[in-house]
Amino acid sequence: MSEAYLNLTAENLDSQHVCCAIADKKHQCGVAAKKKWLRERLDEGHVFRKLDDRGKVFIEYAPLETAWTPVLGDNYLYIYCLWVAGSFKGKGHGAALLDYCIEDAKARGKSGVCVLSARKKKPFMADKKFFMKYGFETVDTTDDGYELLALSFDGSLPRFAQNVKKQAIPGKELTIYYGMQCPFIPNCVEQAKGYCEANGIPLELVAVDSLEAAKAVPCVFNNWAVFKDGRFETVHLLNEGQLKKLLAK
Structure with missing residues (x-):
């Protein structure tokens, strides 16, 4: 083949x-x-x-x-x-x-x-x-x-x-680490920004833009990672609907 x-x-x-x-x-x-x-x-x-x-x-x-x-x-x-x-x-x-x-x-x-x-x-x-x-x-x-x-x-x-084992960050606001390895990511970032701005939800976006930054992410990570209330939640890429579900948990 x-x-x-x-x-x-x-x-x-x-x-x-x-x-x-x-x-x-x-x-x-x-x-x-x-x-x-x-x-x-x-x-x-x-x-x-x-x-x-x-x-x-x-x-x-x-x-x-x-x-x-x-x-x-x-x-x-x-x-x-x-x-x-x-x-x-x-x-x-x-x-x-x-x-x-x-x-x-x-x-x-x-x-x-x-x-x-x-x-x-x-x-x-x-x-x-x-x-x-x-x-x-x-x-x-x-x-x-x-x-x-x-x-x-x-x-x-x-x-x-060793930083992976933390699966936690100090801040409590919704935080998304993202890279550019996946074509879906820019759209997911824009949907997250738009929804959070429209609903007054604090959002921290962390661009993982170097090898050194990627090796230092405080959780498992391929190209996307989401934290809520300081705890790691998922590597699942989130559109607006999926973000709503996560925030409602």
Whole structure:
């Protein structure tokens, strides 16, 4: 199946879609931001591999040392996202993409591959059961059920940065940490700002705009994290309706 996929490169990035927001006009500014962010990562060994078709079928990963996530370790690859959606499900694409990542890690002489997951399935989280079929194991956890899964080739293991274990911040106002890795984020930020301004809700937006900032986020984080009353709530991207539900809890 390898001929059905392609990797995004500096040469083809402008002409290719990035899967998540193919036709939704309200996310096109997010697509531009994603492509800008991705272009700056490609020389670091970052990989965005997708089905050569018009669908949400892709894997995105990077060397752990340069991955914008508060996970630490030596010589690992970190998977940001593995997504197969709609009519493309059940056709072996997820397996083919993960196989590619694992073989790429071995070819690069890496110590293994890791990914953020959870004890119970959560939106925008890797499916633990799927990865365990490939030999991934839980190597670190948080008290609220998030897990770091790893497939080690040499016995070494990655870990959450110590700041992740806090899952808390001093401020009590609604606080959102966000990066630009996902095309949906700019629209979610604007919806959160608009709703909070209209309803007099204090909101702190924290742009995670560097590798150092990403490694220091005080919770689990791929590209989005929400705190309420000083406690970490979710990595689920929030539109206005979902934000209302969160605030009503």
